[in-house]
Amino acid sequence: MFDKRFSAGYLANHMARLFFHALQRNIAALDLAPAQFMTLLELWEEDGLTQAELVERLDVEQATMANTLKRMERDGLIERKPHPVDRRSRKNCLTERGRNLQKPATEAATSVNEIALQGLNPWERTALIELMRNTISNLQKAERF
Structure with a gap:
């Protein structure tokens, strides 16, 4: 019998939904959605990424990213500029508001x-994050086959 209490997939999905809703509440006052925040994280690290680069880094569907970028441009978070080399691509550049x-x-x-990690000591926090990274890596490798 399947017991969701011991299912890594079920627990990861449940945890992800809880993180999503908590983040959504915490950034709502900034007029941001979680998808915009995730995209901004990448652009804060490297401004001017193309849509294809963001799709790859965030592991989302092309159409989802296109819609997110459209909303971000509408909301004044990014400007879409011509790519200097690839005329088919556009660079997504942070605006002052986005920065x-x-x-x-x-x-x-x-x-x-x-809030999520309260009660965990530093070793447990580090171990949890490392285990999560390893699990993500395993799933990404399996997806390529």
Whole structure:
């Protein structure tokens, strides 16, 4: 019999939904959606990424990313500029508003992480995150086959 209490997939999905809703609540005052926040994380790390690069880094569908970028442009978070080399691509560049949200948005996300990990000692936090990274890597490798 399947017991969801011991299913890594069920528990990861449940945890992801809870993280999603908590993040959504914490960044709502910034007029951000979780998908926009995830995209901003990548652009704060490397501004000017193309849609294809964001799709690859965030492991989302092309259509989903296209819609997210459209909303981000509408909301004044990014500007879409011609790519200097590939005329079929556009660079997604942060606006001043997009750059200025980095501190408050990452603080909101850090708050969610702190709530989720409260009661875990530093070793447990490190171990949990490393186990999550390994699990993600395993699933990404399996997806390629």
